[in-house]
Amino acid sequence: MTALRALTGVMALAIAALCIWQLERDRAGLVITALEGTGSTPATLFHRADATPAPLVVIAHGFAGSEQLMHPFALTLAQSGYLVATFDFMGHGRNPVPMSGDVTSVDGTTQLLMQEVGRVTDAALAHPLADGRVALLGHSMASDIVVRQSLADDRVTATVAVSMFSQAVTASTPxxxxxxxxxxxxxxxxxxLRALHLADPDAVAGQTVGDPATGTGRRAVFAPMVEHVGVLYxxxxxxxAQAWLDATFGRMSEINALQRGGWIALLLVAVVALGWPLAGLLPAATTVAAPLSRGAFLITAGTPALLTPLVLxxxxxxxxxxxxxDYLALHFAVYGALTLGLLAWMNRARLSGPHHWGRSLWIAAAVAVFGIAVFGGVMDRYVASFFPHAGRVPIIAAMALGAVPFMLGDAFLTMGGRAAIWRTVTVRALFLASLGLAVALDFERLFFLLIILPVILLFFILFGVMGGWVGRRSGLPAAGGIGLGLVLAWSLGVTFPLFV
Incomplete structure (x- = not known):
């Protein structure tokens, strides 16, 4: 290992340690325990160690999320003296019960999710530190759930709807x-703004309509320079959110918003950067395959992108x-098979001999362990659920049957990170376009794929960089392809909601 790689490793570890220290400080002084009495729903209760009875805030995550994603709100409000409960909706995170019902009907899945919020509320209200008053906070999908549950549960005094879309809002409720x-x-x-104007047609964002102290308050706020996930941080x-709840419950707690987003982003960058010095420990490449001609490359990269959605x-x-x-697993499998088939037909895949495959497999195992255990451990602690319950293992295995050949084809096309940048960008962009075409052909059934596209893009950015380090160092594209295929299968297998 060169001195530069060693220095990078030391710096990455130091930055990661600093980030973890900062993030763990947010938990200082809090008691964080599993909430009992919720049935099969995994739930967590947060309160200060020196807390006195206080209002309860039940926090619900959005589609394909988990309770970890809502920790910025949970930790902030708990540090401010509230009793806070978070949980995993059915089909999400570590909840073993799949979602069910009709997702297109208010009388279907929505009612089941509302009942789950109710069970968590009941269990948390039984805690000695609950003073009987309740607020609900929900993000995205859960914004509609908490609005409707607020209307159904007269114990709820305030509702915070993050990234809200709900037809249940009226001029005076919730x-x-x-x-x-x-x-x-x-x-x-x-x-x-539509929901705000129901209460006052002349109101503008940032203006409070009515009075939270009397239960008539309504307010809409646009958080600057953030999107659907960034709004949570x-x-x-x-x-x-804290000021609104304080106004509702007549409290004057110190504003204690926790700046977690930047530290989490820096921690993830540090973990990714650690991959470069670790790649330097691999055996160095002795031969390098010649690149495909421009025409052959475009045919090999473009044909699967067009044919896969049409075939399926x-x-x-x-x-x-x-x-x-299930569709995504098949898309991966067909896409990968077409790519590998075209490469083999052109005699350009350069599949290594038996001894090279042996080396590729142990390197692939190391890549998978790093991606799942190290990077995934950070994700599970600070971002979203990454370690699944047993019911998700078959899903991960099925995803791997498609993701591994797909990433193998990707690795050979990009020459394990040695290809020109324009080629790498083209390969990944064509795959995303292929998924877009699939959604366009069957929007009603596959529109949920649009939600997962940012996850795949983030995977390409973070793990694509690490795969390039492994491929350039070892000269074995298959090593990174197989390893990253396993990581991709795991990442998606723990993300999609279970549904029956």
């Missing part, structure tokens, strides 16, 4: 409604108990 939207969420900003969102379009691809993951 009581004390705060709407938080990222400034980059165009359509949801329009929805927030915005200082504006956290400060507004006529078929019913629902075979897994999870939303759209």
């Amino acid at each position: 009581a004390n409604l705060l709407i938080l939207v990222g400034d980059w969420e165009g359509m949801l900003k329009t929805e927030a 915005s200082m504006t969102s956290l400060t507004e 379009w006529p078929f019913d691809t629902r075979f897994l108990p999870v939303l759209v993951a």
Whole structure:
């Protein structure tokens, strides 16, 4: 290992340690325990060690999220003296019970999710530190759930709807409604103003209509320079939510918004950077395959992008108990098979001999362990659920059958990170376009794929960089391809909601 790689490793570890220290400080002085009495729903209770009886805030995550994603709100409000409960909705995170019902009907899945919020509320209200007053906070999908549950549960005094879309809002209900939207969420900003104007047609964002102290308050706030996920980490969102609840419950707690987003981003960058010095420990490459001609490359990269959605379009691809993951697994598999087939036909895949495959497999195992255990451990602690319950293992295995050949084809096309940048960008952009075409051909069934596109893009950015380090050092594209295929399968297998 060169001195530069060693220095990078030391710096990455030091930065990661600093970030973890900062993030763990947010938990100082809090008691964080599992909430009992919620049935099969995993739930967590937060309160200060020196807390006195206080209002309860039940916090609900959005579609494909988990309770970890809502920790910025949970930790902020708990540090401010509130009793806070978070949980995993059915089908999400570590909740073993799949979602069910009709997702298109208010009388279907929505009612089941409302009942789950009610069970968590009941269990948390039984805690000695609950003073009987309740507020609900929900993000995205859960914004509609908490609005409707507020209307159904007369114990609820305030509702905070983050990235809200709900047809249940009226001119006067729910009581004390705060709407938080990222400034980059165009359509949801329009929805927030619509809900605000029901109470006062002349009101503007940032203006409070009515009086939270009397239950008539309504307010819409646009958090600057954030989108659908960033709004959860915005200082504006956290400060507004705490101030709204304080106004509702007549409290004067110190504003204690926690700046977690930047530290989490820096921690993830540090973990990724650690991959470069670790790649330097691998055996160095001795030979390098010649690149495909421009024409051959474009044919090999473009043909699967066009054919895969067309081939799968006529078929019913629902075979897994999870939303759209079954289609995605098949898309990966067909895409990868077409890519590898074209490469083999052109005799350009340069599949190594048996001894090289052996080396590729142990390097792939190391890549998978790093991506799942190290990077995934950070994700699970600070971002979103990454370590699944047993029911998700078959989903991960099915995803791997498609993701591994797909990433193998990607690795050979990009020459394990040695290809020109324009080629790498073209390969990844064509795949995203292929998924877009699939959605366009069957929007009603596959529109949930649009939600997962940012996850795949982030995967390409973060893990694509690490895969390039491994491929350039070892000269074995298959090593990174197989390893990253396993990481991709795991990442998606723990993200999609289970559904029956």
